[in-house]
Amino acid sequence: METLAERQIPRHAVPVSVLVVDDETETREICRRVALDAGLRVLSAETTEQALDLLDQHPVDIVVSDLKVPKAGGLELLKSIRSNFQHIAVLMLTQYGTIESAVEATRLGARDYITKPFHVAELQTKLQRVVRDLELDQENRLLREQLRNRPGFAGLIGVSAKMQRVYKIIERISQHAYPVLILGESGTGKELVARSIHFHGPRKQKPFVPVDCSSLVSTLIESELFGYVKGAFTGATHNKMGLLEAAQEGTLFLDEVGDLPVDLQAKLLRALQEREVKPVGSTERISINVRVMAATNRDLESAIREGRFRQDLYFRLNVVQVKLPPLRDRKTDIPLLVSSFLEKFCDPQRPLRTISEDAMRRLMAYDWPGNVRELENAVERAVALGSGPLLHVGDLPASLQQASVEHAPEPEGLLSLEELERRAIGRALRETGGDKLAAARLLGIGKTTLYRKLKQYGSEQNVTSQL
Numbered sequence: 071m072e073t074l075a076e077r078q079i080p081r082h083a084v085p086v087s088v089l090v091v092d093d094e095t096e097t098r099e100i101c102r103r104v105a106l107d108a109g110l111r112v113l114s115a116e117t118t119e120q121a122l123d124l125l126d127q128h129p130v131d132i133v134v135s136d137l138k139v140p141k142a143g144g145l146e147l148l149k150s151i152r153s154n155f156q157h158i159a160v161l162m163l164t165q166y167g168t169i170e171s172a173v174e175a176t177r178l179g180a181r182d183y184i185t186k187p188f189h190v191a192e193l194q195t196k197l198q199r200v201v202r203d204l205e206l207d208q209e210n211r212l213l214r215e216q217l218r219n220r221p222g223f224a225g226l227i228g229v230s231a232k233m234q235r236v237y238k239i240i241e242r243i244s245q246h247a248y249p250v251l252i253l254g255e256s257g258t259g260k261e262l263v264a265r266s267i268h269f270h271g272p273r274k275q276k277p278f279v280p281v282d283c284s285s286l287v288s289t290l291i292e293s294e295l296f297g298y299v300k301g302a303f304t305g306a307t308h309n310k311m312g313l314l315e316a317a318q319e320g321t322l323f324l325d326e327v328g329d330l331p332v333d334l335q336a337k338l339l340r341a342l343q344e345r346e347v348k349p350v351g352s353t354e355r356i357s358i359n360v361r362v363m364a365a366t367n368r369d370l371e372s373a374i375r376e377g378r379f380r381q382d383l384y385f386r387l388n389v390v391q392v393k394l395p396p397l398r399d400r401k402t403d404i405p406l407l408v409s410s411f412l413e414k415f416c417d418p419q420r421p422l423r424t425i426s427e428d429a430m431r432r433l434m435a436y437d438w439p440g441n442v443r444e445l446e447n448a449v450e451r452a453v454a455l456g457s458g459p460l461l462h463v464g465d466l467p468a469s470l471q472q473a474s475v476e477h478a479p480e481p482e483g484l485l486s487l488e489e490l491e492r493r494a495i496g497r498a499l500r501e502t503g504g505d506k507l508a509a510a511r512l513l514g515i516g517k518t519t520l521y522r523k524l525k526q527y528g529s530e531q532n533v534t535s536q537l
Contacts, residue, residue, distance in 0.1 A: 086201060087111045087128065091121045091135035091147065092163065097186070101134050104193050108201075118142040118150075125155055132200055136163040137171050145175060152179045156421045159200045163188075179421075179459060202427065203460060205516040226262055227410050228403035229505075232395040236263070243390050244271040249342075251387045252365040254394030257443030260365035261325060263392055268321040273361060276320030279313050284326040291334050293350045296341070302351025314347050314358055321361045327387065328368035328379060339383045362387065397438040397445060402508040404433055407442060411449035423453060425461045427515070432463055432470050492527050495520070 090101040093116045105112045113128060115121040118141040124130070133151060137144035144162060151158050162183040164172040172183035181200050184192060226233070243250060244267045252260045261280060268278045286294055293302075297312030314322055324330075330338065341347045342362060346355040364387045373379035397404070408425060416423050425433075429452070438444055452465040463471055498509040510520040 085109060085111045086131045086204065087113065088132045088134060088197075089121060089124055089128075089130045090114045091116075091118070091133060091139050091144075093117070093136070093138075093140050097136070097163065100190065101193065104190060104197065105134075108194070108197060110197075110201075116140065118144075118147045121147055122150060125151070125158075130155070130158055131204055132159050132161065132197070134161045134163065134197075137175065138165070145171065145178065148175055148178055148180055152421075159204060161196055161200055176458060181459070202516060203424070205518060226259060226266060227407050228400060229406065230395075230400040230403045232400050233403060236392060236394065239390070239392050240266050240270070243267060246271075247273075247361045249361070249387050249389045250363040250392060251390070252363065252392045252394065254365070254367060255396050255441055256367045257441030258394040258396060259442055260367075260394060261323065263394065264321070264323045264363045264365065267363065268323075268361075273320050277317050278321050278323065279317040280323045280325060281313055282325045284329040288331055291331065292337065295334075295338065296347045296349055298350035299352045302349070306351065309349075312347060312349060314341060314360055315356055317358075317360045319359055321363060324362065324364040324387075326366055326368075327364040328366040328370055328373060332378065332380065335380045335383045339380065339386055342386055397441045401434055402502045402505065404445065405430070405508065407445055408433065408449055411446050412453065415450045415453040421459060423456060423459055423461055425452070426463070429461055429463045429466060432466060436470055491523065495523055495527070 088101075088105045088110050090098050090105070090112065091114075092098050092101070098114050098116075102112045102114060110132075113124050113130065115124055116139075118139055121133070121135070121139075125133075133147075135144045135147055139147065142150075148160050148162070151160055160175075160180045162172055162175045162180045163186055164175075164183050165186050172180075172185070175183060181203060182196050184196055226237070240263065250264070250267060252263050254260050264280075265278060268274060281295070283291070293310070293312070295312050295314055297310050297315055298306050299309050300306055341358070344355075345359065346357050348355045370379050370384055370388075374381045374384060408430070412423055412425070433445070433448070440447070448467050448470060451467055452461045456462070456465040495509070499506070502508040506520055506524075507517055510517045
């Protein structure tokens with residue numbers, strides 16, 4: 071395990087600042103020495119009043135405070151920090167008889183606590199963990215900034231090469247009225263693509279009408295799409311506009327179009343070719359001007375060969391094709407997606423939650439058969455079950471807790487640990503296109519650690535060129 075000293079902030083950055091709050095001189099000195107040995111900047115205070123004055127005057131990243139500190143006490147200091155300095159991480163010191171108060175402190179937002187008397191090694195380990203958490207917080211802020219400035223559309227998230235190609239296609243076709251067929255596994259965001267195309271084009275002020283073909287009752291699909299007139303069948307007590315007509319001048323999105331019955335496919339094809347619909351029970355036709363987009367997770371070419379989908383309708387819908395990659399093929403986008411979902415599900419009145427390195431490692435190693443939808447569900451569950459500011463492996467769904475993080479094949483022959491590490495870093499950099507932040511996430515380490523490793527092995531070019 072790397073030491074805290076090895077995780078020092080790079081010289082060009084501002085050192086991490088620690089404020090030690092304790093009325094015992096010996097304890098303050100021990101904490102000060104441990105922090106200084108780790109390359110951290112140290113301030114100290116004997117009372118809560120002194121501590122709050124220092125917090126107002128100096129930037130502080132970590133507070134190490136005794137629960138029984140004079141004046142207001144450690145818990146009141148913690149509450150004040152949580153209210154006024156939400157970015158500061160708090161580590162509490164407690165006596166054996168005040169464990170319940172320490173547990174209460176973690177509930178109020180303290181990162182951890184140490185029981186007195188403590189060993190120096192224990193304090194080093196706890197501080198190391200807090201510094202790592204701060205590094206994660208910083209990386210998450212960078213990810214959120216990337217998220218705000220990402221080259222995407224609407225709710226689409228991702229900066230991987232595969233998603234960049236999707237964005238370019240969307241940008242090209244959004245200004246035209248060509249039919250679009252969107253292919254992808256369930257949960258990849260096919261409807262988001264359709265909405266992005268519509269709302270970035272000239273029809274954005276017109277209706278966007280989504281139709282889930284898999285959920286429509288087969289006997290009612292025709293009347294839903296084309297509408298009907300009063301008296302067309304039992305229960306038709308009034309005229310009803312069909313969805314094709316409702317999308318007039320706008321976009322009709324046929325989700326899971328592969329589930330349409332074959333006989334209705336022929337009627338839909340005729341409506342699209344002739345640009346008119348005939349409501350059920352009517353003798354008159356209604357002209358339509360509708361852009362049609364369709365999506366499916368099925369293999370339509372196989373369905374054509376098996377007689378379950380009309381080839382002529384396929385050609386009509388498949389003028390422009392957008393194929394969405396599954397999440398397992400763009401894992402470098404997972405940190406951005408997780409950051410977005412944390413913003414979505416966390417209480418806006420409380421500090422934003424972050425995810426631990428171990429939990430992120432599990433997320434990166436998992437294959438995600440349910441794609442982005444499954445990842446969103448996993449993050450929502452973690453936020454719901456997690457009790458502290460940091461979400462852990464235990465907060466994730468059972469399938470992720472049991473997932474193995476070992477996903478690299480065994481190399482032939484016996485290699486040194488240093489060589490295995492160098493190869494892993496090289497693969498991560500290649501997979502992320504040189505994005506060091508994404509590579510660090512993929513490896514389950516901090517960005518600072520990755521920079522140190524690259525310096526150790528010579529350079530990024532040396533690491534990747536030898537693979």
